[in-house]
Amino acid sequence: MRRINSSQVYRLVACFVLLCAMAAAQQKPIVLRGGKLLTVSHGAIENGVLVIENGKIAAVGAASSVKIPKDARLIDVTGMTVYPGLIDSETQLGLTEISAEEMTNDFIEPSEEIMPHMHVYDAFHAESELIPVTRYNGITNAVVAPGSRDTLPGQDSFVQLVGKSSEEMLLIRDIAMPLNFSGEQRRNQGPFDRRKFPSTRMGLAAQLRQAFLDAQDYAQKWADYEKKREDYEKGKSEPSAKSEDKEKDKGKEDKDKEAKKQPPSPPKHDLKLEALLPYLQGKKMIVLAADESNDLQVAVGLAKESNLKFVLNHISHSQSVLDYVASLKVPVIVGPIYEDPKPYERYDAVYSLPAELYKRGVKIAFASYDSHNSRNLPYQAGFASAFGLPYDEALRAITLNAAEIWGVADKLGSLDVGKTANVVVANGDPLDMKTDVKQVFIEGKEIPMTTRQTRLRDQYSGQ
Amino acid sequence: MFLRFPLSDRRFAASALFSLALIAVAAAAAAQDAPSAHNEVLIKNAVVMTATHGNIQNGSVYIKDGKIAAVGKDLSAPASATVIDAGGKYLTPGIVDSHSHIALDGDVNEATNPVTPQMMMIDAFDYQDKEIYHGLAGGVTTSLLLHGSANMIGGQAIVIKHKYGLGRDAMLFPGAPRSIKFASGENPKRVYGSKDQLPSTRMGNFEVQREALVQAQDYMREWDAYDAKVKNGDKDATPPKHDLKLDALADVLRGKLLVQIHCYRADEMLTEIAMAKEFGYKLRAFHHALEAYKVADQLAAAGVGIATFSDWWGFKQEAWDAIPWNAVMAMRKGVHVAIKSDSEDFARRLNQEAAKTMRYGGATEQEALQMITLNAAWIIGVEDRVGSIDVGKDADLVIWDGYPLSSYGVPNRVFIDGDVYFDRSLPGFGMPHYKEGM
Known part of the structure; x- marks a missing residue:
């Protein structure tokens, strides 16, 4: 366990060093001048100036108050809107290319329901054509999650949507783990004789509880072993005591001798159970997914039994228990609000869910829950605002709220000095589909605004 | 249901008569409801x-x-x-959705034979389905409910108005022209290929279609010969056997049905245009038509419209070259372009899908609006009504x-x-x- 963690840390550090080196290589500061800055954290600034230096936001403010560096490259963005790169809180980007072509899909391991040792970073395809298409609309960061057909389908990664390799793009590996409890995880397809355990919610819950117990036993086994090993090491370094207690401690001494002779043997490694431990220890976050209120309450119960730290996901048809949701004091990744209403629901039951949660003081974020269509994330936020969610909160739900939920608000989610320069320049309201994104910066670098789709467009436009 | 069809009438397709009868019933029911x-x-x-x-x-x-x-x-x-x-x-x-499969309770595809023009969507129409309400609340007032794309030649559509709460017949669009669904590409070849049946390739697809049309031509000739005999006073003439499938296809060849073809790839659009020319029927529209931008000139010349998505792509190989500029690029070449739903979800917000064309390609406000109203009505053949x-x-x-x-x-x-x-x-x-x- 310790070994795995340290290698992960090593990789993160290596990644960080690489990014620093790249950022340092960038020379001239870039100044975006004259646009309307939607800072998200401290309101909108008309006729603003934003300075990008060494991949970071070096200054942000009104034109009159910001000093422009001498050697800077000035970009006039008069009439444009400038806002932080958008964050999609759940995508399958990098896990698929063509949905119907199974060989291009790496969503889910359906062989078992408890698969915490699956890591999306092992499948994440940096060269996917979907990634430029997504960032073309101003989405710069995303949580990549496995599919939802397993109770525990594996662990998410937090990515940046540009980079030469997955090493560069995977900013945080195993950032969180989904726990899905929506009924979809049941193995109840086909006739009865073809079904397997768990084919009911009872089965799913029992199986999950057993997995958590097994992981706790496993942790205990390792703790016992560590203790034994410690004793053994201690015994080896300390010469056996020649005290008057010798007689008294005869038995103990024999044991010590035994320990000295035979080092304790470690338990067998179990990647699956090991993967659960950071979550059972509350070190990492569970993304707890349920749709209907009954499932939601069972899922929360399961999470609480094992003291899991969690955020909620979807809760699309839980309108009847929103006060209960608020009482949990956890953020909700809501939607997608395009989820069809149930026959008993009013047409706008899901559309208005973000507003209803906001009214109750719940922090929300949006997710596309998609791959090819992840580019449409901002319009979901816009549409939620048409159903009562304040505009600023809608924008926040795809920027700063998301950054806070994912623990990256010190670097992302708003236009503030010191943050990573993930910045979008567009010709209007970021939440409206008529708005054209003109330029995306990621880590201060201008991203080429070309995709497979723009190339096809140009080819057949005779350009 | 077609058992009630007057078998004594040999000349007209059961489907045609049945539709006419329905419309009469619809008018009567509407007055009550x-x-x-x-x-x-x-x-x-x-x-x-x-x-x-x-x-x-x-x-x-x-x-x-x-x-x-x-x-x-x-x-x-x-x-x-x-x-x-x-x-x-x-x-x-009111928004017009020119490609929908709502309110059919899953009965979208009679995927047991690649040629099923005798299927009538009215027989599956679940008028109490809340999906009709969901579209209505999204501003949709008229929808074309089509057979699916499993078959090269699918069934006959119905046109509904979203008068949710009324009876079935009161929801039918009175006097709307009949449409028939054709398909091409991956869906038919996947459905039948997976059963080791014809078609499992695009060669097979088009062969199946051609074969059906040739049979329909023969069928029409048999009837023409019989009619001629009767006309010449031959009292011993025996009528050929009725075949609902061929009756429907004969109506296609006679131009009595609007042909709506599910078609993604540019090359297949050209093949469909050529086949229609060869057999003398007219195509109304290609549906999905995600590669229309590659052959927009040819579509415009053939007078074929498209009912397309704004930006949906990549869900299958034949949707890999989809670009969100497709609708406007085709429109600028003179093609009738509609944005359609083909989805319970998009049917609730077609206005937003249309708005995307203003960004991707710079459609004017009115052009964008037409893609979900007037142009969609043209696809269905009700442009003089809605x-x-x-x-x-x-x-x-x-x-x-x-x-x-x-x-x-x-x-x-x-x-x-x-x-x-x-x-x-x-x-x-x-x-x-x-x-x-x-």
Whole structure:
């Protein structure tokens, strides 16, 4: 366990060093001048100036108050809107290319329901054509999650949507783990004789509880072993005591001798159970997914039994228990609000869910829950605002709220000095589909605004 | 159901007669179910987006007996008219969805034979399905409910108005032309290929289609020969055997059905155009048509429209070259372009899908609006009845909260034939003509 963690840390550090080196290589500061800055954290600034230096936001403010560096490259963005790169809180980007072509899909391991040792970073395809298409609309960061057909389908990664390799793009590996409890995880397809355990919610819950117990036993086994090993090491370094207690401690001494002779043997490694431990220890976050209120309450119960730290996901048809949701004091990744209403629901039951949660003081974020269509994330936020969610909160739900939920608000989610320069320049309201994104910066670098789709467009436009 | 078809009548396709009968029934039923055959409404103080002749600020629309009787700036209505003050909100034509599979309870594909033109979607129409309401609340007033794309030649569509809460027949669009669904590409070859049947390739696909059309030609010749004999007084002439499938295809060849073809790839569109020319029938539209931008000139020359997605792509190999500029690029070449749903979800927000064409390719506001109204009505063949705010057309209208071609447009009230079928301000489902449990 310790070994795995340290290698992960090593990789993160290596990644960080690489990014620093790249950022340092960038020379001239870039100044975006004259646009309307939607800072998200401290309101909108008309006729603003934003300075990008060494991949970071070096200054942000009104034109009159910001000093422009001498050697800077000035970009006039008069009439444009400038806002932080958008964050999609759940995508399958990098896990698929063509949905119907199974060989291009790496969503889910359906062989078992408890698969915490699956890591999306092992499948994440940096060269996917979907990634430029997504960032073309101003989405710069995303949580990549496995599919939802397993109770525990594996662990998410937090990515940046540009980079030469997955090493560069995977900013945080195993950032969180989904726990899905929506009924979809049941193995109840086909006739009865073809079904397997768990084919009911009872089965799913029992199986999950057993997995958590097994992981706790496993942790205990390792703790016992560590203790034994410690004793053994201690015994080896300390010469056996020649005290008057010798007689008294005869038995103990024999044991010590035994320990000295035979080092304790470690338990067998179990990647699956090991993967659960950071979550059972509350070190990492569970993304707890349920749709209907009954499932939601069972899922929360399961999470609480094992003291899991969690955020909620979807809760699309839980309108009847929103006060209960608020009482949990956890953020909700809501939607997608395009989820069809149930026959008993009013047409706008899901559309208005973000507003209803906001009214109750719940922090929300949006997710596309998609791959090819992840580019449409901002319009979901816009549409939620048409159903009562304040505009600023809608924008926040795809920027700063998301950054806070994912623990990256010190670097992302708003236009503030010191943050990573993930910045979008567009010709209007970021939440409206008529708005054209003109330029995306990621880590201060201008991203080429070309995709497979723009190339096809140009080819057949005779350009 | 077709057992009730008068077998003594040998000449006309069962389907044709049946449809005609249905429309008659529909008219009768509508009179019973509909709120009132007569209505008189003046909607005033609206930004009227006509879809044909620009916007009218402070505009009014006068509705009489379900039709648009006047459109203009300062209309006065008789004292008998109900006056609705739109409060400066936008007013558009009702949205027309030119490709839908809602309210069919999953009976979209008779995927047991690649040629099933005798399938009638009316037989699966679940008029109580809430999906009709969901579309209505999104401003959709007319939908074309099509057979699926499993078969090279699928079944015959129905056109509905979203009068949720009324009876089945009252929801049918009276007098709408008949459409038939064809398909091509991956779906037929996947469905039958997976069973080791013909077709499992694009060669197989088109062979199956050709074979069916050739049979229909032979069938027509047999009947023509028989007719000639009868005409010449041959009393011993025996009529050929009736075949519902070939009757329907004969109607295709006679130009009695609008041919709506599910087709993604450019090369297949060209093949379909060539085959239609060879057999002498006309194509109405390619549906999905995600590669239309590659052959837009040829589509325009053939007079074939497209009913496409705004930006959906990559869900299968034949959708890999989809680009969101497709709709506008094709439109600029003179193709009739509609944005359609093909999805219960998109049917609820086609206005937003249309708005995307303003960004991708720079459609004007009116062009974008036409893609979900007038052009969609053209695809279905009801463009003289609905799809714009013009005198004489059905009073299918939407008052919007917010600007309709944006993330913020939400229908406030939806009128069909001059009556309100959805009103956002009402509690519950927001439908005056529907009560839960009825």
